[in-house]
């Protein structure tokens with residue numbers, strides 16, 4: 442199976458790296474426009490083909506994945522349209538949904554919109570995805586193989602992929618902000634930045650493991666929060682600051698901003 446990857450940035454590398462680790466019978470070609478150094482580096486590192494002109498690799502490709510910026514897609518699909526013949530086209534670009542893809546590619550083109558997150562670099566993404574009208578079961582197997590190469594995944598409706606990108610894609614930034622704040626608080630008690638980083642990182646990793654073990658977050662919170670105890674005093678400060686509403690407002694603002702752009 443021949444896969445053409447358009448884009449040679451962070452997300453392209455995450456997918457290439459995951460696919461090559463899966464050791465499937467794949468032939469990958471990576472393409473970008475300007476950064477020859479990065480493209481050649483990826484080709485060498487993963488022992489794959491490369492080209493500075495993706496157009497030349499379309500005909501022999503079975504699957505075309507775009508990891509180019511959202512703003513490049515209109516032009517990209519315009520150029521791709523006369524060259525494709527029912528190949529599966531996948532994009533990981535924010536906001537480039539299947540309605541957009543089907544509207545800009547020839548009638549009958551099978552398309553899929555995948556929204557991974559930054560942890561794809563460690564094959565630990567939780568990705569959401571939605572398939573277009575012409576995706577067959579065979580295509581779906583390929584899509585799931587690509588998704589599994591970068592972590593775990595959940596199929597949603599197009600609207601849900603839009604709305605949940607704030608939670609899966611942007612909320613890692615909310616969590617990192619929380620970690621920065623905790624590190625700052627830890628350092629204020631006289632430990633080094635390095636020690637603070639270790640304490641916070643291990644606390645988050647352990648908490649994530651508890652969640653992954655299947656305990657609901659509310660149960661876990663209650664386990665730690667003895668009524669009238671010291672953790673309860675801290676939690677009540679967060680509640681007084683409307684922590685839950687604040688997170689809801691952050692999700693809403695992220696979605697409102699995402700809906701208003703294609704760049």
Ligand SMILES: NC(=O)c1ccc[n+]([C@@H]2O[C@H](COP(=O)([O-])OP(=O)(O)OC[C@H]3O[C@@H](n4cnc5c(N)ncnc54)[C@H](OP(=O)(O)O)[C@@H]3O)[C@@H](O)[C@H]2O)c1
Nearest residue numbers: 448449450451452473474475476509510511513534535559
């Ligand atoms: N990074 C993430 O965590 C993340 C998460 C979810 C979704 N995404 C999506 O993934 C896509 C890539 O993100 P990234 O973080 O990997 O960005 P990036 O590191 O900036 O990479 C973008 C790549 O696209 C190439 N490119 C730009 N315009 C092109 C064109 N017209 N034709 C061919 N290649 C082109 C760039 O290379 P040249 O400039 O050399 O051509 C570069 O290799 C974006 O659409 C983004 O929305 C990223």
